[in-house]
Amino acid sequence: MPAPGARPAGSVWQGRGVYFVYDRSQCVPWVREPGDAQLRRQKISRQAAELITGDCLVLDVETTGTGRDDEVCEIAIVDAAGHVLLDTLVRPSREIPVEASFVNGISNAMVATAPTWPEVAERYASIVEGRRVVAYNATFDSRLIRQTHQAYGLSAPVLDTDCLMLMYAVWNGEWDKRRESWRWCKLIEAAGESGVANPDGHRALADAVMTLGVLRYLQARSNGRRSPRKSR
Structure with missing residues (x-):
């Protein structure tokens, strides 16, 4: 032209x-002038880039369940470069129900000799202090970490979190009419759409690595266009 x-x-x-x-x-x-969907994805890509260049942490936990008295039974944290800063099983104060073990693959035998949360909490706090933390469903992970602190009478550090599940929902662009918001995707779905491998399903470190992979994918798509794997 x-x-x-x-x-x-x-x-x-x-x-x-x-x-x-x-x-x-x-x-x-x-x-071609970008449309609304492309502009929306560009904004998410900039957010992802800001997190990665700001040396964010990526966190994931596995738990004894989803209730108000459930606890963390595994935690992993990696930095923006993929270095593992924390990866440990945690022996909870209650037994891990069979249904939880079925989901995360963690049995009571596996955590029998693992450290308790009070033994992990100080190291965890020193890692997350002053850092932005990315998690997939950050509200859930933050709540379970807080509950686990409370179960032992400990004070939980306040997390500065960004939820990749919400970021990816905006990027993905599927509207949930029932909830009147963008549809939430499971991590494995987001990873698959982003071309990120699933090395060892539903363990904390594997999920943290997958979360970082999805975040990197969003950062790389700065033009707001999807990879050839999927277009909408």
Whole structure:
């Protein structure tokens, strides 16, 4: 297309009218204006880039359940470069129900000799202090960590969290009519759409690594366009 202010080099008669033609040296590539969906994804990509360049942490926990008295039974934290800062099983104050073990693969035998939360809490606090923490469903992970502190009468550090599940929901762009918001995707679904491998399903470190992979994917798509794997 002609650059702003370019003058026609000539004209051509074609069918029903005259069309101006321009010297190629005075033309610029035609760039399609981004639509609302692309602009929305660009914003999410910038947020992901800000988190990664700001050296965020990525956290994941496995738990004894989802209730108000459940606890953390495994925790992992990696930094933005993928270095493992924390990866440990945790022996909870209650037994892990069979249904929870079925989901996360962690049995009572596996945690029998693991440290308790009071033995992990100081190290955990020193890692997250003053850092932005990314988690997939950050509200859940934060609540379970807080509950686990409370189970031992400990004060939980306040986390500065960003929820990748909510970020990816905006990126993905599927509207949930019932909830009247963007549809939440499971981590494994987001990872699959992002081309991120699932090395060892539903353990804390594997999920933290997958979460970082999805975050990196969002950062890399700064033009707001999806990879060829999926378009909408």
